[in-house]
Amino acid sequence: MVKTKDSILKDYQNNIAAQEARISALKKKLNNISFSRLGLFVAEILILAAIINMGFHPILTGLLVIPFVLFLILVKKQSAVQVELTYAGQLLWVYQNEVNQILTGKNGYNSGVQYEDELHPYASDLDIYGPGSLYAFSNRCKTERGMNLLAENLGKPNDKDTILARQEAIKELTGHIDQTFHFRAELQSHQPEHLRTIQRKLVHDLPEQLRFTDKPWLKFYVKIVPYFSMVLFAAALIFGGVLWQILGLFAAFHAGLTFLNLHHINKVYYGFTGGANLLTSFSGIIKWTEDVAWNSPYIRNLFAEKEEGLAVSAQIKQLAKIIQAFDARLNVILGGFLNLFFLWDLKCCMYLVKWHNQYAKPVMGGLTRVTAFEELISCATLAYNQPEWTYPELEDDFHLQVFGLGHPLIPQSVRVLNDFQLMEKPTVDIVTGSNMAGKSTFLRTVGINMVLAFAGTPVCANKMSVSIFHLLSYMRIKDSLNDQTSTFKAELNRLKMILDAISNASNSLVLIDEMLRGTNSRDKFLGSKVFIEKLIEQKTPALFATHDLQLSEMIADYPKQVRNYHFDIQINEGEMNFDYKLKYGPCTTFNAALLLKEIGLTLN
Template sequence: MSQRYNPKSVYQERLFSFRQRFQHLEGVASRLSRWRLFSFCIFLAGVGVDLFIFFSWIGTILGVGGLILFLFLVFRHQRLRERLYFFRSMVEVNQEAIYRLERDWSKLPSRLFPPSSQGEGCLYAEDLNLYGYGSIYHLLNLPVSYDGQRILGEWISQRASLEEIQLRQRAVEELMPCLDFRQSIYAHAKRISSKDLGKVLGIWERVGDFYSGLRWVWFFVVILSGVGMGVCLLADILGLLWGRLWLIFLLFHFGISSYFSQDFQKRFQMFSRVMGDFATFVCIWREVVGLEWRSDLLKGVRRDFELALERRSGGINLLLLFLEARNAAIVQLPFQLLFLWDFYLLFWVEVYRRRLFPFYREVLQQLGRLEVLVAFASFGWDEPKRCFPSLISSPPYRFLARGIGHPLLARERRVDNDISLDSLGKFLLITGSNMSGKSTLLRALGVGVVLAQAGAPVAAEEFVAPLVELVTSIQVRDDLREGLSYFMSEVYRIKTAVELVESSEEVVFFLFDEIFQGTNSEERRIAAVEIVRYLLRKGAMGILTTHDLTLAKSGLWRDAAVPYYFTESVSEDGQIFFDYILREGFSPSRNALRLIRMVGIPLEGVE
């Protein structure tokens, strides 16, 4: 499938549009902040007039009017801040999308990769650059939540069942054209402050309910303080002398606030983070329910979000507004001294905790799955050529990759190629000189298999493959800690293929680059031929690269080998150029000596 649009142009237009809207709202927010300060000064002036003049309707009108105007402006400003944050996030999302298209790794977010998604136990992770800087994980790493990053790591390192792969493919295919939805989900998710929210909620759960053993505090505050202060203030406004008793309540409020201040501060800090993230979940839920979904996975996400949040999220934004206002000293101090509003807010907080806690873990899981599906869909939408692979679960097996390229290369640098294996017991034998593209093609095919078995699109026009056990030997290193030489490290890699082909019910697909180059040429040829022939007899299929033409043309495996090669051209001034195009047959060229001379190393006496 080829694109009929230019992703970079689309992202640039959206970047400009959201930046313009953000700058406009910044000006509006600045003016609103000044009006908010002015209204609070009116409120303070009214309180001052009423405090020092025994009976003043002017003070009452100024105080009440200023307070009402201030609260209205706080509410409006909070709503405006929500929109500002969203537009700023959308600016970042589209800028990141451009960096992702350009494969500018240094400017893409390098989020902490959870230990569980580092590919531990995944034998081909290092060979295929699945994790780390400039990796497949880095390319796909749109998930912001801890669960999203964990699930992404698991999906690209663990093969799913055919049924699960097909469910993911249908969900990703449905999400691909929904650019506004995908970017909105990412923009909202960027607001999650607690990346490992489950851990934060676990701590909050252990903190316990403030009122569980202090019911008398709540009763005392409501009856004596709340009602008493209200009655005295009303009496003072009406000019009654005893109304001045509210000053005694003021002193009492100061004492009880000081006593509970540390406990309150700890609870409010923690809950502000949690509630802010739950508010983000509510925004994401509203995005999800705003569209009708056909795929079962997306229907499941919508159902679980509705079950957890639909009847339990009412008033959450209003509570966040008050929690935000509490952080402002000019609001917190007078309201706490006059009304002890921390006790009321904390009671409200505890109500929400009891409502939401039984459901938050499922919400986190579903958010993580949705983030990964959005990441897969965004990858597919960005690709100049992409397809959803056809996976074969029963004979006859074949492997076809038409127009496949390596997704870690920017589209303008990528060269696509076609390969085909029509049955088991066959392998692709690729020859070519150094730097001609053999290893890159191996990695491209390996990444294609990984993405296909994760349920993601593949950077190819067509991709057909069986469900396979993937084995690679590409980026082999010696291991000083384990006492393994280069050759022995490679032997253990090959051993994995032999063990899998003997025990696995799935097809074994091998990718071997320059097999056994750590030993002498004669033994290398014998070992390579015998091992590949053994794997093929057991029903494996795969690809082997080499620049050893004697090994490549060995008659011992010619019936099973499908030969292809890469080559290069040499200019008149001796410069080497590679076109990275795969051709049928055996390589006619060698270039090792020429490359050595190109970097300035003299080879005297060598023609």
Template sequence: MITALEKYKRRNARYNLLLKKQQKGINNISSLRLVIFVLVLVILIETYRLKRFYLFEIVILIATVLFCYLAYLQKNTENRKKYTTALCEINETSIKRLRGDWIHFEDTGEDFIDENHNYSYDLDIFGKGSLFQWINGAYTYIGRQRLKEIFTEKPQNEQNIYDRQSAVKELEQKVYFRQKLELKGKIMLNNKQNPKELFLWSKKISNHILKNGVVWFLRSLSMITTITTLTVLVRIIYYIISALFGINKSAPKIFYLIPYYIPVFLIIIQCIILRIKREDRMETLNMAEKYNDDIKTYKNMLRHIEKHKFKSKYIMNLCKTLYDKDGKSASKQIGDFSGICEVIADRRNMIYPILNSIFMIEYHWIISIEKWKIKYGNNFEGWINTIGELEALCSIAVIKHDNPYWSMPNIVTGPSKIIAKSMGHPLLGENRVCNNLKVEAPYSVMLITGSNMSGKSTFMRTVGINIVLAYAGAPVCADQFCCTIMDFYSCMRVSDNLGQSISSFYAEILKIKNIVKASKEGKQVLFLLDEIFKGTNSRDRHTGAMILVKQLSKTGNLGFVSTHDLELAEMENHRNSKVKNYYFSEYYKKNEIYFDYKLKIGISPTRNAIYLMRLAGIEVKEINGIK
């Protein structure tokens, strides 16, 4: 069986080979253009010297056509080279991810960091060294936003998770589809641009321009102006040619039927009409120009999606929205819109004002845009959301593809529980240490003691990030994993906020307040508490922690609490206690400290603070019998 790493290496080698061929083709075309230019120049000089003027004209015509064709061919090859380069980068990124070099990926999701979120800040879901940085393959604004939502929002129900799991399993096998979709988003020029403005604009319709009388009048007027203007222009051109070549024959009588002043008068009328509500038209045209590249990218991404057949009901239901009742695909519908926007985007030239005054191009563009909005404007946002959903699912599918031995979690109903076999932290790579876990009735709170650096916080983050993956429909870093859907809260990483005059202790209180509130509302709560109330004195810390754990350990909740307060471990012996003690420990070898990061049942028998102080150079003498 070919490993994921080997598969990416083969694909990367193939695309690099194609890249060299394409570069060679571009170089050959450039050389050919130079050779043809020199050859044509020599032929033209020779034909002119021999006074073969008809050959001179034929050579110029052929050379022009040939140069245009070669320019088109070179441009086309350069575009294909750009796509191939992007595919090489995608596969190189995949190789780096598997080798553990993903920490340098550019998109860290830092813009999604929210210190007040229930758990994402504590678990490093976004930011440097985050889950998002590790796996994100979404490049459009909507795709990134959708992946963020999947990682931070509670799933609706078990079926919602299973639907995403089925989609992820199918997309895992479609490496070409995933990479091509990623490619099309990657080359998007404005992929960080929020399309909210575009969505609102696509639904906003200017009905006044679409009234039958207005459309008929504008089209009739521009057609009459065009015909009369062209007729007069032909007459003028005929006069010029006659003067140059000494032709005395007069132009056909049809050209004299229209006086010069008629088109001039009509053009003046049209210029006046073009001033009416010009600002409104400019707003529409500027919007079309602003989002031209985005719309073109969306069209190409939708076309790619429509080319593929899917078996997952979840993806099939997504793709159903891409066709109207007549069977016309979304890519074709957006293609019509993209064609209009592309022409509008090319209007920045000197000749445009002249053409606009004759043909009233602006009005025809506006009419076409407004007609498109009436037909498809309300569907546009849904199409782009489908792209975003598939980008997010493809990102999650990479986890399954690159880690085939990770398990798809089993989501169950009933009392809160988490059961895992050989569970590790997905971001630690080969350095991870896996542990078994079983938290369910009659025990609902795992109290974890242990010395400094023994692995308490990492273990809790391991539980948390695997829960996030499970709820996202992704595989988890475990041989087996089973859990229920719970409202997830954590209080692990708190600090002073000088801007809001909030101390770390008060910030911790605010987080815990949210957990208690959710518990009182009768929700099934999953909570992670790391060294709670560490910002106050030992007596208050112990009393407050014991009361909080007791309150949160009621039926329906499930939690993990790490602490250095060994006295808290006595709660396991209380009557009807739902607390179970676990610990991490260290060992010493040749006067050096080592950690095995293995979870054990019971209370930590070791402490290493004094040892670490001495290691730091602090002269700590024997205190109360402690060495």
């Protein structure tokens, strides 16, 4: 059963209510544990006072242990409940974010402002990156690499095989959408640079820090010392005498050996354990990616370096055990004993060497897989939240046909849908119309849906079939004081970029909105005309929005290469009404006089 947008919103709201109830229950549980700990502390004081007043008594002394043990159990339980509470808060944020996205269009994830580029072939004109953009609308990534992957897939078209494979992968992930919310919740506490930090520590820092263990004699000695210590200790217990003195010298030698290497050991412990703890926090989401029997080749290919034997999540757990063992040094008494008789810190360093040699590469592959899943989950969430959208069909030859095409960033309640198709051979389609009638929006609607199609996601249309185009746009041309570039010069630079691109890419599609604004009307017309003729000569399809009706007359000279479309207005009793529907032929109704009249200017 296909869900509606209303039912999806209701599910999110129900999940929010469930998480809020869970958070409330966990907070109550924490309060109860806190009061219980306080009660046990008071009980311990009372028992101790009774012992002081009544003197030593076996029963009272035994009772003294019970509150202490229960207190330790409650401390551990409180820590576990706190972890649950933190996770529940992160999952609540994920659900709330989806509701905010549906109701207000606001997304709490990164907007992609760092990818904005005025020189990109289409990104600035089609609102691909930055606040209010397609990226801001669809991003659900927390890691830098995940965000980069999403930006890359929106920034250039994939080939047909990749698009089809991504469609299949996104559909499969949409079927696991509930689990993806938990995946995202696990990542919610991470900062974008955390994976880069782990990679640096794992690939570069740790091998350098562990280099001091390369001495063969040290490796051998650390390996045999536990057995030697146990034999010597057992012998001292049985025979006593001088063996105790030998055991003392043995411990003193280990103390000296540990002290000599203490600088290196501290570098390993304090330099890497933070990264190891970060790495451990990724093990849960890595395990989920391993546990699902994925069907789509695109996802299965993410496991190309899948380990033989231990799964990556298990490898990370092994690392966690090593770090946990290393933490024994934090207890002065326990750490001192272990180092004196077992060279514990050095042994943990040796364990890290072995772990790094075996598992560093597959673990980095697992972390890379997390970022790839993040990017796919962004697309799957987009698909899930927009059940009325459809996956486009891909054609090999020059083709574009759409029915019910709308702009994905315009709310569904006010979105107007249009049908459009290209001819079998390239044409320049000149779109005329009044101010605010919808020309620019239509061009952006065509372009942004192609960006979605080429990323492998569904598009905002009832049906779409398309071949792969190299998009080029000319819409928002800005001057630059820093580069000493006038608007006209900026326009010329953009035109040159387009001309260079269409000469190199035979599958180009050009989107132009009001060309050559920075010059006089005569040169504007002549420049636009000669540019259109160049597109016709190059057999490059284009959508060309303009106010200049003279350009629509080019159809007389190029009846097979030029088509006219328009957006018009309806004027009733001096009021303007826009239907934003694309119509065939040149525009005959304009609104400049009415707009000027509204600000006090009348055309005679």
